[in-house]
Amino acid sequence: MCAPEQRPVLALPVLRQTDDCPDRGDRGNVEVMTTEPAARAASSPIAAGTVLITGPTGSLGRETALAMARRPAPERPDLLLLGRPGAGLEAIAAETRLAGATAHAIGVDLARLGDVRTAAARARELLASEALRPLRAIVANAGVTGSMTRAVTADGYERTFAVNHLAHARLIGDLLDALAEPARIVLLGSNTYYENAFRRMLGVAPSDWRDPIELASPERAPSSLREAGVAYSNSKLAIIYYAHELQRRAPAGVQVSVFEPGWMPSTGLSREMGEPVRRALAAIARIPGVSSPAKSGPMLAAVALDARWAQLRDGAFVVKSKERAVEPFAVDPARESRLWEATAELLERAR
């Protein structure tokens, strides 16, 4: 997310030139793809299985689930929708079924690691019952940002790190051996992990990496908009590091990538940012060319499903429809291995 946190109004002249947070030119781009049916491979083995999506009630998750459900039958996977229980979850399950998908909803609060474990067990039961085709992909989409109220989870961890990283690490850890190879894991990244001139101008806080035990500590829970931005960017850097380590540890046929949907102002991510900021973001969202869940959802669906993206692995970073190199500091085997160990310790403590 490149969401402005302090001076959103400054975004307007820049966004007329770009629909996204500008990065480093085209360095690192290796492929441009389209989500048009003719350009998709008809026989993706992933689309012939089940895709689990977290956060299907939100903006991007919802559009991704719908994009998958609306595909023609041979390209349409079964769906396991893991979201906060309630009317929103029931509604997206019903809509995807109406579109033709076999879909099951599992209620989960990702801020409770015990709940995540129960949801993973329920997913395994459904897969074992043959209510669904084999599990071929996990799209770890759910995310939070923006609390200025020192939000801490039921397990006593800083909420942004806990929901964005720890909850997904538990879910993936619990389901890794349930994946049928070939399989894909797509994590949700954000370019806010590093600063560039555009984000500096908008006051978007970059990451400020610390030992993961410290990042999870309740003392690190944000109490200002700036600290909330740092916590978000740290959680998104953690996801890139985790993706690299996960690829080293996953079975050979499980491919790990990270998707960045572009800056989609005015999604649920801004819900805690206050009315003036939300109004400014809603105005920016209406500017032609700005990314939106409706445009980025089908791109995320394609990265999870299509044969065109079958080469992605090792935590490859895809910004909308282009694979890009990450910043040099985002590839760090020592930090990646430390994150893995610390994550295991934090998950163990929460048992």
Ligand SMILES: NC(=O)c1ccc[n+]([C@@H]2O[C@H](COP(=O)([O-])OP(=O)(O)OC[C@H]3O[C@@H](n4cnc5c(N)ncnc54)[C@H](OP(=O)(O)O)[C@@H]3O)[C@@H](O)[C@H]2O)c1
């Ligand atoms: N928006 C952007 O510009 C942008 C840019 C880069 C990356 N991303 C990433 O894209 C992903 C989707 O973001 P979005 O913009 O679509 O945000 P969103 O509209 O707020 O959707 C987030 C989803 O996560 C779910 N979620 C959050 N906390 C949860 C919890 N404790 N338990 C269960 N579900 C929970 C939300 O459910 P509820 O609605 O029930 O809370 C919602 O379904 C996130 O990972 C985000 O970091 C977004």
